[in-house]
Amino acid sequence: MNVDVAIVGAGLVGASLACSLAGTGLSLAVVEGAAPPERAPGxxxxxxxxxxxNVAFLDSLGAWGAMDPARICPVRAMRIFGDDGRSQMEFSAYDAGVAELAWNVESGELQRALWSLLQSRSNLVYPARPVSLDVGADAATLRTDNGLSICARLLVGADGANSWVRREGGFDSQARPYGQKGVVANFACELPHRGVALQWFRADGVLAYLPLPGERISIVWSTDDAHATELMAMPPSEFCEQVTAAGAGTLGRLELLTPPAAFPLAHIAVSNVVKPRVALIGDAAHVVHPLAGQGVNLGFGDARALAGVLRDRAPHGDPGDFSLLRRYERARAEDVLAMRLVTDGLQRLFHARQPWVARLRNLGLNLTDAIPVIKTLLARRAMA
Ligand SMILES: Cc1cc2nc3c(=O)[nH]c(=O)nc-3n(C[C@H](O)[C@H](O)[C@H](O)COP(=O)(O)OP(=O)(O)OC[C@H]3O[C@@H](n4cnc5c(N)ncnc54)[C@H](O)[C@@H]3O)c2cc1C
Structure with a gap:
């Protein structure tokens, strides 16, 4: 198969790139290792x-409108608590002059919406995995485990944190495990959340309550491996008590809706995300700590930027042209570096045990809260 662009990985980021390239005249092949996502009950x-x-980006692709609005929850405010029991900071949509700060969505719902668009707009090859890669002057050639040969002028690695394309393409990357896991689960809550996201920086990690439609929340508790193992092994009633107590009982009694799952957390930085004929996007290009909830947002930013440079290239221009790919890399460098520094810095700051660091971090929260201009700038940047 000869195509202009081959994408390995149809997760949220790879699928969004494929959808935004459909209609540009570029021929596409997308190779995905997994079967289409099914809707599970609950x-x-x-x-x-x-x-x-990013919601505007997904809307422009037709994916946002394809999701059930009853399963999407707007976030109207966010409250962040320090680990001294007193310090806090609040961002609100009202103060930032917008209707909402963010929208909480289920990964599976969005994935299904993107896949239904993708199936009609590209050569979607699944379930299949590449087994060899040969990058020549004019094309990159993939062979897949189902016997297909795909010759592309541009190969995009959107195959996640353990990217095969990154490894086989010889990209220089540094991975550092945090020694933590992100424990996720959904709960019914006794008291209304009113669209407010809550986050606690605690001695045992970072706990976030994300509002869902109705009186429901989803949590991400980023915590050391040993504590995560303990949480995962608890009976549901004890797990509910732990999550309720860690959130200071703010939403009353919590009742578990979905069994908890745990994801290992790591920091992955890639020195250069493009090479002749190959580009990386999403978690293949960078993995950040989930405490700011920005991983997939950064990935959508990559997809938007790469689609933008491909769309704006000269008529009939080569999509794998290295100078074009460098333009994509430069466009993303500042945002990715800023998010890496912020998430990694906050993780280290709130993980440090020295009393003076504890005073400093809590003072930082209170000071930021007291200066509306800084808060508005931070909120605007996160919303872009
Ligand atoms: C606990 C936790 C909470 C998080 N919360 C948030 C949040 O609130 N907000 C946010 O923005 N981000 C969050 N993130 C980050 C987010 O999950 C990732 O940034 C995002 O999933 C990356 O998307 P992706 O499409 O790049 O990669 P992935 O989602 O990993 O998708 C990669 C795709 O490639 C396929 N694939 C992999 N290898 C191959 C192969 N060899 N051949 C073919 N296909 C292959 C996979 O099947 C998959 O479909 C969180 C992460 C964690 C761990």
Missing amino acids: WDARIYALSPG
Whole structure:
């Protein structure tokens, strides 16, 4: 098969790139290792807080409108608590002059919406995995485990944190495990959340309550491996008590809706995300700590930027042209670096045990809360 662009990985980021390239005249092949996502009963435990900028992007693809609005929850405010029991900071949509700060969506719902568009707009090859890669001057050639040969002028690695394309393409990357897991689960809550996201920086990690439609929340508790193992092994009633107590009983009694799942957390940085004929996007290009809920948001930013440079290239221009790919890399460098520094810095700051660091971090929260201009700038940047 000869195509202009081959994408490995049809997760949220790879699928969004494929959808945004459909209609540009570029021929596409998408190779995905998994079967199409099925809707399970109940609520997906993987919830993402999407920035309004990325919601607009998904809307332009037709994916946002294809989702059931009853399963999407706007976030009107966010309250962050320090680990001294007093310090806090609040962002609100009202103060930032917008209708909502973010939208919480289920990963599976969004994935299904993108896949239904993708199946009609590209050569979607699944379930299949590449087994060899040969990058030449004019094309990159993939062979897949179902015997297909795909020759593309541009190969995009959107195959997640353990990217095969990153490894086989010889990209230089540094991975550092945090020694933590992100424990996720959904709960029914006794008291209304009023669309407010809550986050606690605690001695045992970072706990976030993300509002879902109705009186439901999803949690992400990023905590050391040993504590995560303890949480995962608890009977549901004890797990509910722990999550309720860690959130200071703010939403009353919590009742478990979905069994908890745990994801290992790591920081992955890639020195250069493009090479001749190959580009990386999403978690293949960078993995950040989930405490700011920005991983998939950064990935959508990559997809938007890469689709933008491909769309704006000269008529009949080569999509794998290295100078074009460098333009994509430069466009993303600042945002990705800023998010890496912020998430990694906050993780280290709130993990440090020295009393003076504890005073400093809580003072930082209170000071930021007291200066509306800084808060508005931070909120605007996160929403873009
Ligand atoms: C606990 C936790 C909470 C998080 N919360 C948030 C949040 O609130 N907001 C947010 O923005 N981000 C969040 N993130 C980050 C987010 O999950 C990731 O950034 C996002 O899933 C990356 O999407 P992706 O499409 O790049 O990669 P993935 O989702 O990993 O998708 C990769 C795709 O490639 C396929 N694939 C992999 N290898 C191959 C192969 N060899 N061949 C073919 N196909 C392959 C996979 O099947 C998959 O479909 C969180 C992460 C964790 C761990």
